Amino acid sequence: xxxxxxxxxxxxxxGRQSVLEHINLKVGEREIVTLIGPNGAGxxxxxxxxxxxxxxxxxxLWRAPGLRIGYVPQRLHFEASLPxxxxxxxxxxxxxxxxxxxxxxxxxxxxxxxxxxxxxSGGELQRVLLARAMLRKPQLLLLDEPAQGVDVSGQVELYRxxxxxxxxxxxxxxxxxxxxxxxxxxxxxxxxLNRHICCQGAPASVSQHPDxxxxxxxxxxxxxIYTHNHDxxxxxxxxxxxxxxxxxxx
Amino acid sequence: MPDFLVFALLxxxxxxxxxxxxxxxxxxxxMAYFGDTLAHASLLGVALxxxxxxxxxxxxxxxxxxxxLALLLLxxxxxxxxxxxxxxxxxSALAAGLVCVSxxxxxxxxxxxxxxxxxxxxxxxxxxxxxxxxxxxLGLLIWAWRPLLLCALDQNLAQVEGLAVQRWQTLLMVMMAxxxxxxxxxxxxxxxxxxxxxxxxxxxxxxxxxxxMAILASGLGVLAVLGGLASSFWWxxxxxxxxxxxxxxxxxxxxxxxxxx
Numbered sequence: 001x002x003x004x005x006x007x008x009x010x011x012x013x014x015g016r017q018s019v020l021e022h023i024n025l026k027v028g029e030r031e032i033v034t035l036i037g038p039n040g041a042g043x044x045x046x047x048x049x050x051x052x053x054x055x056x057x058x059x060x061l062w063r064a065p066g067l068r069i070g071y072v073p074q075r076l077h078f079e080a081s082l083p084x085x086x087x088x089x090x091x092x093x094x095x096x097x098x099x100x101x102x103x104x105x106x107x108x109x110x111x112x113x114x115x116x117x118x119x120x121s122g123g124e125l126q127r128v129l130l131a132r133a134m135l136r137k138p139q140l141l142l143l144d145e146p147a148q149g150v151d152v153s154g155q156v157e158l159y160r161x162x163x164x165x166x167x168x169x170x171x172x173x174x175x176x177x178x179x180x181x182x183x184x185x186x187x188x189x190x191x192x193l194n195r196h197i198c199c200q201g202a203p204a205s206v207s208q209h210p211d212x213x214x215x216x217x218x219x220x221x222x223x224x225i226y227t228h229n230h231d232x233x234x235x236x237x238x239x240x241x242x243x244x245x246x247x248x249x250x
Numbered sequence: 251m252p253d254f255l256v257f258a259l260l261x262x263x264x265x266x267x268x269x270x271x272x273x274x275x276x277x278x279x280x281m282a283y284f285g286d287t288l289a290h291a292s293l294l295g296v297a298l299x300x301x302x303x304x305x306x307x308x309x310x311x312x313x314x315x316x317x318x319l320a321l322l323l324l325x326x327x328x329x330x331x332x333x334x335x336x337x338x339x340x341x342s343a344l345a346a347g348l349v350c351v352s353x354x355x356x357x358x359x360x361x362x363x364x365x366x367x368x369x370x371x372x373x374x375x376x377x378x379x380x381x382x383x384x385x386x387x388l389g390l391l392i393w394a395w396r397p398l399l400l401c402a403l404d405q406n407l408a409q410v411e412g413l414a415v416q417r418w419q420t421l422l423m424v425m426m427a428x429x430x431x432x433x434x435x436x437x438x439x440x441x442x443x444x445x446x447x448x449x450x451x452x453x454x455x456x457x458x459x460x461x462x463m464a465i466l467a468s469g470l471g472v473l474a475v476l477g478g479l480a481s482s483f484w485w486x487x488x489x490x491x492x493x494x495x496x497x498x499x500x501x502x503x504x505x506x507x508x509x510x511x
Contacts, residue, residue: 051410071410081451082278082402083458092400116458117403136411 003028004067004140004172005050010059012045019045021196023059027140032166032173034183034203037193038215043176044074046193047144050174067140070133070171072126074144080118086128087113093135100135107131107161122149126158134165141165143175147182155179159186180207180216254370258479261372262493264380265429265436266445266471268387271464272429273450273471275422278402278460282447283333284321284423287340288430289442291317293347295431296364301354307379307431314427317343322420344439367438367490370482380432387425394421399460436475437490448497449474452504470500 005027012020020042027033027050035043048054049061051071078084086109090100104110107127112120120128126146133141146162147155163186166173177183180190184203192198198211206212276285292310299309321339325332351361363371391398397418400408409415426446433442453466477500478493 051406053406053409069410069412071407073404073406076404076407078403079278079280081454082460083454083463084403084460085458088459089403092396142410 002064003062004064005174006062007046007049007056008060008062010049010056010061012042012049012054013057014045014054019195020049020056023049023193023197025191025197025200027172027174029139029172030166030170031188032163032175032186033189033191034180034187035174035176035191035193036178036180036183036216037198041194043193044144047142047174047176050140051142064139068136068138070136070138070141072129072133072141072143072146074148074176075122076125076129078118080116082118084117085114086117086120089117089128090132090135093132095135095137103131103134107134123151123154126150130161130165134169137169138171141169141171141173141175143173145176145178147177147179152182155182159183162186180212254372255479255483257372257374257377258369258489259475261376261380262369262436262475262479263472264377264384265432266449266475267468268384268391269429269433269446270449270453270467270469270471271391272387272425273446273448274453274460274464274467275398275402276426276443276446277450277454279422281426282443283336283340285426285430285443285446287321287336287343288314288317288427289434289439290340291343291347292430292434292442293364293439294343294350295347296359296434297347297350297354300359301350310431310434311428314431315424318423318427319420322423347439363438364434365438365440366488367434367436367441367493369436369479369489369493372435376435380435383428383432387428390421390425394418398422437493441490441494444494444497445471445474448494448501452497452501455501455504455508470504471497474500 003026007023007025010020010023011018023046025033025046035046037043045054049056050063051069090104104113107130109124109127109131112124112128117125117128126149130143130146141162143162147158150158159182162173162175165171175183180203184207187203189200190203190206191200192206192209192212192215194215198215199206199209201209276282292314295310295313296306298313299306302309317339321336324335348361351359360368397408397413398421400411400413401415401418405415429446430442433445437445449471450463450467452470453463457463457466474497475493477496479489481487481492481496482489
């Protein structure tokens with residue numbers, strides 16, 4: 001499996017605040033990678049570095065040459081002063097009418113076609129943005145909290161759709177999520193993030209990882225199997241409390 | 251109809267045709283204050299043009315474009331909010347323009363006509379200038395419509411999708427600088443922004459697509475020029491302010507029409 005994107009030892013400083021430290025992460029073709037972590041952990045920053053919106057302060061970002069990205073931002077505010085129907089918005093991609101029809105049917109947004117963008121609810125807007133990303137026939141889907149404003153049953157459905165899209169479009173996926181359990185079945189690799197990468201791996205192993213349990217509380221993992229010696233813990237503010245730290249936290 | 255009125259009508263309509271669609275972008279991207287700044291600074295261009303003895307249009311266009319590019323650079327270092335920055339530049343430029351005009355060129359120009367427009371003295375030469383630049387800007391707008399629209403929708407989305415956002419933004423600002431130089435003749439530096447945003451805002455009330463809004467804004471702008479000149483002809487009101495007033499009335503009508511539909 002060749003890589004689409006690779007971050008090597010990426011650090012990001014915004015203002016005087018260090019937001020990301022020593023991030024090593026890669027997304028391969030047809031791989032679904034999920035970022036989880038508490039608020040302020042830097043999940044969106046990772047997405048913004050991958051998308052090219054933020055340049056890393058240190059380390060390197062490598063992207064496959066000519067990488068075509070389908071991007072669904074965390075929130076998007078459309079100016080009410082710009083009249084634009086959903087149908088017209090989807091037309092602004094290079095896609096055929098048949099492709100748009102199929103895509104609208106698949107994401108259940110056919111009934112929204114004549115609605116104005118700024119009048120959509122959060123969940124509707126997410127689906128429209130996903131449709132737009134999909135019509136770009138991306139090699140990498142970049143989703144920043146795609147499930148925001150969607151109820152739980154809708155979320156399960158949404159993640160299933162994303163997994164389906166991966167097979168359909170043969171693309172890699174990098175997404176941000178709050179809830180590992182909802183995305184678990186649809187994810188290949190999970191990175192647990194809290195400014196640095198706390199742990200990574202297949203979802204099942206991450207959910208048992210002590211760092212993950214520290215971050216998300218004991219309820220987050222169904223069965224606690226304590227198998228690791230970890231090098232640090234996190235206090236309630238999410239700051240790193242080293243035990244016997246062999247790497248550096250700024 | 252007297253000749254001067256025909257020239258005035260043609261000149262005003264030419265500017266209105268292009269300020270409509272461009273005004274739509276001014277509204278979508280919240281650039282009204284930016285337009286004001288360029289407009290106020292154009293008086294400085296007038297003064298410098300007279301001082302250096304070069305063509306006034308050319309002097310205004312070049313100085314506006316330079317200011318637009320300077321603003322683009324300043325915006326990147328965001329120590330101050332953009333509206334503060336624009337407020338400082340806008341009024342400093344206006345003041346500098348007034349000082350320069352009184353210092354270098356008091357006998358040679360009629361300040362009032364630059365502040366409030368000079369539509370009734372438009373001549374054939376002006377028409378050539380206005381229509382060649384109007385056609386140029388309209389052509390650019392049509393050519394760049396899609397990327398400009400995507401940038402107006404959401405700049406981040408456009409950038410991630412691979413558009414050179416900065417380049418399109420620069421193009422938009424340069425086009426604005428050109429149109430503002432043209433509009434100075436019609437409504438004067440103090441009222442230019444009105445000609446950009448009022449027809450577009452009225453058009454927004456009545457349309458459901460960006461293209462319809464842009465085209466209707468052109469039409470409403472031409473109507474405002476017509477109305478303003480009619481009032482100027484029959485009631486001897488100043489032409490530039492009358493055009494803006496007609497556009498304002500048009501906006502009121504659009505609000506009423508919208509409520510009924």
